[in-house]
Amino acid sequence: MKFTMLPRTFAQMFKKPFTNKFPAKYAPASVTGFLKAVGEGKAKMIPPVETPPNFRGKIQYDKESCIGCKLCIKVCPTGAIEFKPEDKKIKIYLARCCFCSQCNDICPKDSLSMSNEFLLADTDKYSKDLIVE
Amino acid sequence: MTALKILTPDEIVQSYKGEFKNNILDARVEKYVNGLKKNEFFHIWIRIERSAYKDVVKHLFTFEKYPHFAVSSGYDLGDTVELVHHFSLYCGAKSRDISVSFTVSLPKNDLTIDTITDLIPGALISEQEKQEMLGIKVIGIPKDDRVFISEDFPECTYPWRRDETGPDKMVRNLHDEVKE
Amino acid sequence: MSKGKTKTSYQIPIGPIHPALKEPVQFNFEIEGEKIVDVDIKLGQVHRSIEWAATKRNPVQVLYLAERICGICSYCHPMAFTLATERVAKIEVPERAQYLRIIHQELERICSHVLWAGVAAHEIGFDTVLFLTWQIRETALDLTEYLCGNRITKGITMIGGVRRDITSDMLPYINEKLNLIKGSWEKLRKIFLEDKTFQLRSQGCGVLTKEDALKLCAVGPLARASGVKKDVRIDQPYFSFGDFDIEYMTPDIVTGEVNGDVYDRIIVRLLEVKQSVELIGESIDRMPEGEIVSEPKLVKLLNQLKKIEGEGIGRMEAPRGEVFHYVKYMNAESPYSWKVRAPTYSNVLPWIPMFMGEQIADIPIVAASTDPCMSCTNRVGIVKNGRQSYMTSEQLHHLSVKKTKELMK
Ligand code: SF4
Ligand code: SF4
Numbered sequence: 001m002k003f004t005m006l007p008r009t010f011a012q013m014f015k016k017p018f019t020n021k022f023p024a025k026y027a028p029a030s031v032t033g034f035l036k037a038v039g040e041g042k043a044k045m046i047p048p049v050e051t052p053p054n055f056r057g058k059i060q061y062d063k064e065s066c067i068g069c070k071l072c073i074k075v076c077p078t079g080a081i082e083f084k085p086e087d088k089k090i091k092i093y094l095a096r097c098c099f100c101s102q103c104n105d106i107c108p109k110d111s112l113s114m115s116n117e118f119l120l121a122d123t124d125k126y127s128k129d130l131i132v133e
Numbered sequence: 134m135t136a137l138k139i140l141t142p143d144e145i146v147q148s149y150k151g152e153f154k155n156n157i158l159d160a161r162v163e164k165y166v167n168g169l170k171k172n173e174f175f176h177i178w179i180r181i182e183r184s185a186y187k188d189v190v191k192h193l194f195t196f197e198k199y200p201h202f203a204v205s206s207g208y209d210l211g212d213t214v215e216l217v218h219h220f221s222l223y224c225g226a227k228s229r230d231i232s233v234s235f236t237v238s239l240p241k242n243d244l245t246i247d248t249i250t251d252l253i254p255g256a257l258i259s260e261q262e263k264q265e266m267l268g269i270k271v272i273g274i275p276k277d278d279r280v281f282i283s284e285d286f287p288e289c290t291y292p293w294r295r296d297e298t299g300p301d302k303m304v305r306n307l308h309d310e311v312k313e
Numbered sequence: 314m315s316k317g318k319t320k321t322s323y324q325i326p327i328g329p330i331h332p333a334l335k336e337p338v339q340f341n342f343e344i345e346g347e348k349i350v351d352v353d354i355k356l357g358q359v360h361r362s363i364e365w366a367a368t369k370r371n372p373v374q375v376l377y378l379a380e381r382i383c384g385i386c387s388y389c390h391p392m393a394f395t396l397a398t399e400r401v402a403k404i405e406v407p408e409r410a411q412y413l414r415i416i417h418q419e420l421e422r423i424c425s426h427v428l429w430a431g432v433a434a435h436e437i438g439f440d441t442v443l444f445l446t447w448q449i450r451e452t453a454l455d456l457t458e459y460l461c462g463n464r465i466t467k468g469i470t471m472i473g474g475v476r477r478d479i480t481s482d483m484l485p486y487i488n489e490k491l492n493l494i495k496g497s498w499e500k501l502r503k504i505f506l507e508d509k510t511f512q513l514r515s516q517g518c519g520v521l522t523k524e525d526a527l528k529l530c531a532v533g534p535l536a537r538a539s540g541v542k543k544d545v546r547i548d549q550p551y552f553s554f555g556d557f558d559i560e561y562m563t564p565d566i567v568t569g570e571v572n573g574d575v576y577d578r579i580i581v582r583l584l585e586v587k588q589s590v591e592l593i594g595e596s597i598d599r600m601p602e603g604e605i606v607s608e609p610k611l612v613k614l615l616n617q618l619k620k621i622e623g624e625g626i627g628r629m630e631a632p633r634g635e636v637f638h639y640v641k642y643m644n645a646e647s648p649y650s651w652k653v654r655a656p657t658y659s660n661v662l663p664w665i666p667m668f669m670g671e672q673i674a675d676i677p678i679v680a681a682s683t684d685p686c687m688s689c690t691n692r693v694g695i696v697k698n699g700r701q702s703y704m705t706s707e708q709l710h711h712l713s714v715k716k717t718k719e720l721m722k
Pocket of ligand 1: 059075076077078079080081092096097098099100101102103104
């Protein structure tokens with residue numbers, strides 16, 4: 001009988017694991033506690049795998065150049081964008097955004113762009129980190 | 134794949150017109166050209182009388198031993214419910230495959246159509262789906278229960294309908310509700 | 314379903330949600346001893362009314378709705394919708410875009426088939442192979458991310474073309490990844506095709522005859538493993554597939570015979586991964602210069618799509634088989650009607666002949682061998698003599714692993 005997988009399994013034992021141990025080598029008991037420690041400089045975070053160029057992450061909005069044409073609202077598939085009639089600007093609820101970057105494509109003033117920020121998990125859908133305006 | 138001769142789309146349409154005469158209400162052939170080598174393929178659309186539906190499907194077997202049934206779609210036009218049955222012929226014959234779609238119109242006061250599961254057993258799920266989504270009745274369907282819609286979904290509400298039996302009354306927009 | 318066909322038979326409901334089945338679907342198995350004698354299937358546990366929702370959105374928004382039909386086929390669905398729409402609107406797609414579309418489609422096929430190979434290995438208790446396949450898939454996903462901007466939801470489809478081009482400075486990275494996949498594929502092939510365990514466990518298991526496959530309208534690798542030559546890429550060469558000389562991948566290419574069992578499905582998928590890698594390479598070489606989208610101005614495109622009338626179908630060969638979209642427009646902002654038929658829809662009925670006569674331990678691998686779309690939880694209930702007891706996925710998985718071990722003795 002042939003065990004074709006055996007040699008590979010042995011070889012694997014001496015190789016470095018493929019996994020990037022983000023955010024720390026051992027899972028912290030409390031992620032928020034860990035992040036706080038990182039913020040205070042007490043702990044070190046292993047950075048996430050780098051994103052490639054043109055990654056579609058958190059939206060950035062340049063309020064100054066926006067002319068309030070509402071085209072982005074028309075094309076947004078998830079209804080994540082809301083119009084603020086008082087100052088003719090928009091508000092984006094990231095909790096609904098699907099990161100398709102369609103609004104970026106249609107915007108005539110290039111007011112919207114995608115950043116490479118992707119760590120957006122939050123317990124509150126309407127937290128201020130998840131609203132871009 | 135089969136020993137039968139491969140017909141051109143026009144020959145297929147002619148064959149239908151000859152066989153079913155007035156039961157063929159409309160027929161058109163669409164040609165698509167793709168690629169640098171300009172490969173062609175065809176889609177045939179035929180509108181038929183409801184009464185002839187089963188025989189029309191049976192006639193497909195004269196072209197190929199096992200015509201492929203893709204799915205039936207359907208929509209509500211107000212007075213009628215239209216069903217579109219999609220088949221394809223000659224798969225396995227490189228780039229000669231032809232899609233054939235039969236449109237059947239059912240009046241709202243008599244939403245029934247014959248089953249084709251005795252000819253093509255693979256059509257069962259699609260027929261069940263049409264029953265629950267459009268509120269039609271497939272006569273002779275071997276398994277008459279819901280497949281996609283759960284048992285607790287209200288009776289007599291049909292998601293694809295656009296009249297009072299449609300689903301609009303059940304719609305809620307949670308995002309707006311939460312914001313308010 | 315009738316309760317208890319004979320005195321000795323009992324029922325096992327598996328699903329609606331169960332890891333082995335991947336898709337939330339419910340089976341009611343009628344068991345006699347260890348043998349499956351009847352099975353009843355119920356679908357629709359995750360019906361999300363996507364087709365209805367599309368009638369409230371404009372075609373560009375529908376693209377992203379279609380993307381969410383399935384996470385693994387997140388390219389095929391919007392693309393099939395686009396094909397149908399382009400046919401109604403009579404939009405000509407530039408040649409370069411046609412080639413780019415092939416590249417993305419084949420990349421998706423690699424991800425999907427490799428994922429499947431890993432799951433199949435896991436189902437029969439061969440977890441080391443699972444990690445090897447994950448390594449390949451990771452490479453393919455990195456490449457997807459590099460080309461599209463995200464790993465899963467590609468967002469690359471646009472009516473009239475694609476959204477991102479491949480420029481010459483991207484080629485070295487692409488080639489590096491393709492070579493990596495090719496190398497790992499060779500290892501994978503050795504394990505799947507030469508290892509005794511796989512053969513013992515999957516040969517003669519879950520057989521679907523050619524006749525059943527044809528009658529029940531099976532599609533994709535499932536049909537091809539039964540010897541049915543069905544592949545939309547070759548049958549109706551959409552995009553630029555007609556420019557390539559591709560073959561129907563059937564198991565007799567390797568083994569010289571067609572059995573229609575799980576083993577044959579493994580062979581077909583492996584061959585297709587190789588075919589896809591080659592197709593990507595060739596497309597990159599042969600891609601003509603030019604535009605990547607026919608109408609770059611979205612506003613103009615939307616206005617054009619508002620005024621179209623008619624119906625069209627989009628057929629494509631997704632990793633699991635033919636996807637079929639029908640769409641009807643009636644001079645309005647949104648499509649009037651949209652019908653999505655995913656390949657699994659056609660591959661559900663063929664399950665019934667495949668399960669007949671198999672053992673409980675074979676349920677996971679047989680169900681998985683058609684590669685249905687996916688979702689997960691944790692238990693199976695066994696109703697025996699009216700008493701109910703639960704069987705967790707671990708137990709069921711354990712049964713499957715146990716059978717593998719017994720075979721190896
Ligand atoms: S990225 Fe897509 S989902 Fe997000 S706000 Fe823009 S259009 Fe809407
Ligand atoms: S499309 Fe651009 S300019 Fe117009 S409202 Fe949106 S962000 Fe502002």
